[in-house]
Amino acid sequence: APHLQNFFAYVDSHQEEFIDRLRKAVEIPSVSGDAAYRNEVFRMGEFMATELKKLGASVQKRDVGTQVLNGQTIQLPPIILSTYGTDPTKKTVLVYGHYDVQPALKEDGWNTEPFKLVEDAQHRLNGRGSTDDKGPILGWLNVIEAHQYLGVDLPVNLKMCFEGMEESGSEGLDELIIAEAKGYFADVDVVCISDNYWLGTKKPCLTYGLRGINYFLLEVKGPSRDLHSGVFGGTVHEPMTDLTLLLSKLVTPNGEILIPGISDDVAVVTASESSTYNTLDFEIGELEEAVGSKTLIHDTAKEALMHRWRYPSLSLHGIEGAFYAPGEKTVVPAKVIGKFSIRSVPDMDPERITELVTHYVKAEFAKLGSKNTISIRCTHGAKPWVATPNHWNYVAAAKAVKYVFNVDPDYTREGGSIPVTLTFQDALGKNVLLLPMGRGDDGAHSINEKLDRSNYIEGIKLLGAYLHEIAAVQT
Amino acid sequence: APHLQNFFAYVDSHQEEFIDRLRKAVEIPSVSGDAAYRNEVFRMGEFMATELKKLGASVQKRDVGTQVLNGQTIQLPPIILSTYGTDPTKKTVLVYGHYDVQPALKEDGWNTEPFKLVEDAQHRLNGRGSTDDKGPILGWLNVIEAHQYLGVDLPVNLKMCFEGMEESGSEGLDELIIAEAKGYFADVDVVCISDNYWLGTKKPCLTYGLRGINYFLLEVKGPSRDLHSGVFGGTVHEPMTDLTLLLSKLVTPNGEILIPGISDDVAVVTASESSTYNTLDFEIGELEEAVGSKTLIHDTAKEALMHRWRYPSLSLHGIEGAFYAPGEKTVVPAKVIGKFSIRSVPDMDPERITELVTHYVKAEFAKLGSKNTISIRCTHGAKPWVATPNHWNYVAAAKAVKYVFNVDPDYTREGGSIPVTLTFQDALGKNVLLLPMGRGDDGAHSINEKLDRSNYIEGIKLLGAYLHEIAAVQT
Ligand SMILES: [Zn+2]
Ligand SMILES: [Zn+2]
Ligand SMILES: [Zn+2]
Ligand SMILES: [Zn+2]
Numbered sequence: 001a002p003h004l005q006n007f008f009a010y011v012d013s014h015q016e017e018f019i020d021r022l023r024k025a026v027e028i029p030s031v032s033g034d035a036a037y038r039n040e041v042f043r044m045g046e047f048m049a050t051e052l053k054k055l056g057a058s059v060q061k062r063d064v065g066t067q068v069l070n071g072q073t074i075q076l077p078p079i080i081l082s083t084y085g086t087d088p089t090k091k092t093v094l095v096y097g098h099y100d101v102q103p104a105l106k107e108d109g110w111n112t113e114p115f116k117l118v119e120d121a122q123h124r125l126n127g128r129g130s131t132d133d134k135g136p137i138l139g140w141l142n143v144i145e146a147h148q149y150l151g152v153d154l155p156v157n158l159k160m161c162f163e164g165m166e167e168s169g170s171e172g173l174d175e176l177i178i179a180e181a182k183g184y185f186a187d188v189d190v191v192c193i194s195d196n197y198w199l200g201t202k203k204p205c206l207t208y209g210l211r212g213i214n215y216f217l218l219e220v221k222g223p224s225r226d227l228h229s230g231v232f233g234g235t236v237h238e239p240m241t242d243l244t245l246l247l248s249k250l251v252t253p254n255g256e257i258l259i260p261g262i263s264d265d266v267a268v269v270t271a272s273e274s275s276t277y278n279t280l281d282f283e284i285g286e287l288e289e290a291v292g293s294k295t296l297i298h299d300t301a302k303e304a305l306m307h308r309w310r311y312p313s314l315s316l317h318g319i320e321g322a323f324y325a326p327g328e329k330t331v332v333p334a335k336v337i338g339k340f341s342i343r344s345v346p347d348m349d350p351e352r353i354t355e356l357v358t359h360y361v362k363a364e365f366a367k368l369g370s371k372n373t374i375s376i377r378c379t380h381g382a383k384p385w386v387a388t389p390n391h392w393n394y395v396a397a398a399k400a401v402k403y404v405f406n407v408d409p410d411y412t413r414e415g416g417s418i419p420v421t422l423t424f425q426d427a428l429g430k431n432v433l434l435l436p437m438g439r440g441d442d443g444a445h446s447i448n449e450k451l452d453r454s455n456y457i458e459g460i461k462l463l464g465a466y467l468h469e470i471a472a473v474q475t
Numbered sequence: 476a477p478h479l480q481n482f483f484a485y486v487d488s489h490q491e492e493f494i495d496r497l498r499k500a501v502e503i504p505s506v507s508g509d510a511a512y513r514n515e516v517f518r519m520g521e522f523m524a525t526e527l528k529k530l531g532a533s534v535q536k537r538d539v540g541t542q543v544l545n546g547q548t549i550q551l552p553p554i555i556l557s558t559y560g561t562d563p564t565k566k567t568v569l570v571y572g573h574y575d576v577q578p579a580l581k582e583d584g585w586n587t588e589p590f591k592l593v594e595d596a597q598h599r600l601n602g603r604g605s606t607d608d609k610g611p612i613l614g615w616l617n618v619i620e621a622h623q624y625l626g627v628d629l630p631v632n633l634k635m636c637f638e639g640m641e642e643s644g645s646e647g648l649d650e651l652i653i654a655e656a657k658g659y660f661a662d663v664d665v666v667c668i669s670d671n672y673w674l675g676t677k678k679p680c681l682t683y684g685l686r687g688i689n690y691f692l693l694e695v696k697g698p699s700r701d702l703h704s705g706v707f708g709g710t711v712h713e714p715m716t717d718l719t720l721l722l723s724k725l726v727t728p729n730g731e732i733l734i735p736g737i738s739d740d741v742a743v744v745t746a747s748e749s750s751t752y753n754t755l756d757f758e759i760g761e762l763e764e765a766v767g768s769k770t771l772i773h774d775t776a777k778e779a780l781m782h783r784w785r786y787p788s789l790s791l792h793g794i795e796g797a798f799y800a801p802g803e804k805t806v807v808p809a810k811v812i813g814k815f816s817i818r819s820v821p822d823m824d825p826e827r828i829t830e831l832v833t834h835y836v837k838a839e840f841a842k843l844g845s846k847n848t849i850s851i852r853c854t855h856g857a858k859p860w861v862a863t864p865n866h867w868n869y870v871a872a873a874k875a876v877k878y879v880f881n882v883d884p885d886y887t888r889e890g891g892s893i894p895v896t897l898t899f900q901d902a903l904g905k906n907v908l909l910l911p912m913g914r915g916d917d918g919a920h921s922i923n924e925k926l927d928r929s930n931y932i933e934g935i936k937l938l939g940a941y942l943h944e945i946a947a948v949q950t
Contacts, residue, residue: 211705215803224767228920230686230891233818234730234788235762235779237770241728244791248723253716253845255709287710292699295712295846304710313709315807316719320800323793323814328690328854330816330891332790339798341805343708370728371770379803416705416805 003152004403004465010146011460018142018460019125019453021051023117025099025134026127032077032100032168035070041077041164044099048080048137048162055144057084057160060184064172076172077164081184084144085157091470092157094188094428096420097137097195098166101129102445109447124450131438131451135459136194137162139437143464155471159188166195166420174423181427190393190470191424191432194463198439199305199412203281204401204462206394207434209309209413210421212344212384214353218246218361219337222372227332237370239336240322246374247338249364251314255297255307257342259314259360265348266312273310276411277302286440309413313343343415350381385422385432386413393431396469403469404461435466478627479878479940485621486935493617493935494600494928496526498592500574500609501602507552507575507643510545516552516639519574523555523612523637530619532559532635535659539647551647552639556659559619560632566945567632569663569903571895572612572670573641576604577920584922599925606913606926610934611669612637614912618939630946634663641670641895649898656902665868665945666899666907669938673914674780674887678756679876679937681869682909684784684888685896687819687859689828693721693836694812697847702807712845714811715797721849722813724839726789730772730782732817734789734835740823741787748785751886752777761915784888788818818890825856860897860907861888868906871944878944879936910941 011018030044031037049059061078068074077100104114112118117127125135140160147154165171177185198205220239227236251257284301288294298304307313320337323329342353358376365374387394389411401409418434425432437459443449486493505519506512524534536553543549552575579589587593592602600610615635622629640646652660673680695714702711726732759776763769773779782788796811798804817828833851840849862869864886876884893909900907912934918924 213705213805215805222766222768222770227766228891229788229790229792229816230688230818230889231783232766233790233890234782234786235771235773236766236768237728237772238730238790240791240793241726241730244719244722245728247719251716253712253720253843255713255716291697291702291707291711293697293711295697296710297712297846298710307709308706311709313704315704315708315713315805316715316797317704317804317806318715318798318808319794320798322791322799324795324797324799326795328814328816329792330688330690330790331792333793339803341704341803343705368728414705415708416703 004468006150007146007152007464008461010150011142011457014146015453015457018138018456019117021138021142022125022130022135022456025138026117026129027115029115030100030129030164031103032165033103035072035074038074038077041100045078045080045164048099051141052082055084055141055148057082057144062176064176067171079173079176080160080162082160083158084160085154087157090155090157091189092159092187093467093470094159094161094185094191094424095140096161096191096193096424098133098163099137100164100167101132101134102167104128111448119453123453125453125456126448126450128449130449131442132444132449133166133195135451135456136437139194139460139463142460143467146464154467156467159185170420173420177423178427185428188428188430191428191430192435192466193418193421193432194435194437195418196414196434196436197442197444198436199410200281200286201439201441203407203410204405205410205412205436206389206397206401207412207414207436208389208394209386210384210417211309211415212348212350212382213341213380213417214344214350214357214378215341215380216357216376216378217337217339218243218374218376219335220372220374221335223332223334226334229330229332232332236332237372238332239372240333242365242368242370242372242374243319243336243338245368246361246364247316247340250316250340255313257312257314259356261356262312262353265352267346269310277305280305280410280412308415310345312345312348314340316340345384346386348384350378350383354378354381382417382419383422385425387425387432391431392473392475393433393470396473397433397435397466399469400462400465403465404458435462437462479943481625482621482627482939483936485625486617486932489621490928490932493613493931494592496613496617497600497605497610497931500613501592501604502590504590505575505604505639506578507640508578510547510549513549513552516575520553520555520639523574526616527555527557530559530616530623532557532619537651539651542646554648554651555635555637557635558633559635560629562632565630565632566664567634567662568942568945569634569636569660569666569899570615571636571666571668571899573608573638574612575639575642576607576609577642579603586923594928598928600928600931601923601925603924605924606917607919607924608641608670610926610931611912614669614935614938617935618942621939629942631942634660645895648895652898653902660903663903663905666903666905667910667941668893668896668907669910669912670893671889671909671911672917672919673911674885675756675761676914676916678882678885679880680885680887680911681864681872681876682887682889682911683864683869684861685859685892686784686890687823687825687857688816688855688892689819689825689832689853690816690855691832691851691853692812692814693718693849693851694810695847695849696810698807698809701809704805704807707807711807712847713807714847715808717840717843717845717847717849718794718811718813720843721836721839722791722815725791725815730788732787732789734831736831737787737828740827742821744781744785752780755780755885755887783890785820787820787823789815791815820859821861823859825853825858829853829856857892857894858897860900862900862907866906867948867950868908868945871948872908872910872941874944875937875940878940879933910937912937
């Protein structure tokens, strides 16, 4: 593949220009979760539009209305739809990414200014958004630019969808995707999202699954106002007592979910799935390091990753309405809301989960003999997602990995959810691939977020090689 | 008792002057819990000192140092020690009260300005501090004033101890009492505290018991930082799971404490104690009204009051470190601290309680098979208090009640604790009486706090009559 050799050589020799583009992007603090930064999110959207136009891509900035944030009604940043190439003889790849970032303040503990891109002695490019997700989205632009300078046509048509609200609920995105499924996105063949991470720090991966989530609020209500435990303790059914008992019946200290029937729909581990775990670049010690303690439930990386990726889990997040501050307060809370969620996996169904949980919690409450009242509802349900990793989209990506890194990729899943993945799959009916650029230790939402120089540069090669392999693969 | 008849007539005909004194006091917003109001607490201390000096009492303002509040180091308000009469042939009565108040803002829902004394159509004197505790402390001053105008000597020596930090932990008070037990307080014969309430709204009471308290913090620690439940759910022992399980093993929905041995030291109900419950001015409906719901554990007032006053109770107050805000957050809290307390009764001992709780919680945790670590400590222990209501202090008070109200008082206890009660009893070795002025529905710490005009006026008579009965009673 002589084209690719030239492309790789170009990328290697123009590293500083690509890093400069990332530097400019990181310097725009496009924090979507804080109304005070909303102008910066718009500025970042404008930056993307301008860069795309300079490259000759067509650009639409879609206005998706307003939101209420920090008590004010403010404009949502535009979703940028961009097309590069419309050759009907080529395949069309839709790529998605986001140009907004998580909040960051130097005083949170950053070693460097968060909104300056600073390369350190280990060649890490430090800065908010470097890996999540400005490095990856600029990766696509760098691929286009390199091909233009080399006078080589992109082997596929590229459609790009870049949003500015990913870190804050992707407001307006699902509606747009669904509305444009038969419109702007009609000719899309496959989807590629570069917004996650390698499992470890050494080996690239393709990610083919995400867990779903059912988030529950369990409310127990008794007195009409908070009471003093001295005056009323011993005379009333206390909502905290009931709630604590109910929460204690949901999951064991070993993570076993106690809701009858909940695991009935969990897909059986096949031999071929099981074998993918054997070659993963991951040691149990890395997980211990990530949690910062020796409190893992499982002894082997395989077991731990299976429980992160392909088995359900239930976590108790907290209680609203009870005393939460430091110190002592002798309150009997009148109304408390327990918060917990279940991470779901194929073939669990969000509605069935809600049904099982509701039935069980009500039955357990009935056993308590309390005069308080409960209500439970699922406030948010998202299906698990899993793609078939032998689809040609994955086959092409695996070839690209092999070509750039000279290694077969890990096949990974993630424990969390990236809701847009499922929206693309369901609304467009096309295969979706998660193709990460950064490493597992990039610290996407933490202090000192970074993207290694090599991950950025080899990542640009990977994205370009992927497009070539897509063009070449037999479908 | 012609002296008392004249005294009562004087009180009746000088109601407006006494209410005026209370009005001036209420207009000083002596909120001890907020540094911004500290000057007002000092102003209120000065008001008390000035009024006492005008009446010819000797006054010491005791400086008890500084505290840190709202991040600033500020001066504690003075404890006012005042003596009226030093005749060695008379008995000496120590009275205690507090001149600070709870916070109050009109926008909390008050019908009137909280720091204005407003009499409504039902002759309720509305205002923060009216019943807690400015009405009662001014009651003593009104008694002195009335006797002076009538040219009648007080039949006892009065020592007064008025503090300005009761609503905020009584800082410095215990130390002062202990230090002055053989000094300023050496000649005290009995103690009278007017800082609680009738059980209901119609019948006066003498209060002879308070529950103690052991407050516990139970910490469960796992990961070194909060985790994302998507990424880590299912792989680590979650501290919230362990904590919830432990808290669920402490008490049943019916209020039964599950800690083995905890009830062994609870005093047996004697026939004479049991009979005191039969004449109480209290209906179960009043308790339902107070909690604002039909969620009481017991069906009769007697059972309910016994569980408020003379049986222990355990309340779960809340959890520090978990998610507590409205909305959804998919956090796995790394370190959580459960807060609960046990209200104790004679003859339970705080140290024994801590021992039993600690042992039980550790044993239950060991059963969980979790790799997390726990620690439990009792941060605050106060003994229960009970006085012998056939002491001459109580006999005198009962006679005074009968004289003023023409009814035998209820003998009540309270579920909460007023720590100074026990300090006086233990440090001075004298009998302590709680002699309330206000009604059970005064709303001491709520919005629309009030003191009924009749309770204030008859209360002044009661405090005066009590001093006369103290002087007359055979000891
Ligand atoms: Zn992202
Ligand atoms: Zn992110
Ligand atoms: Zn008080
Ligand atoms: Zn109070």
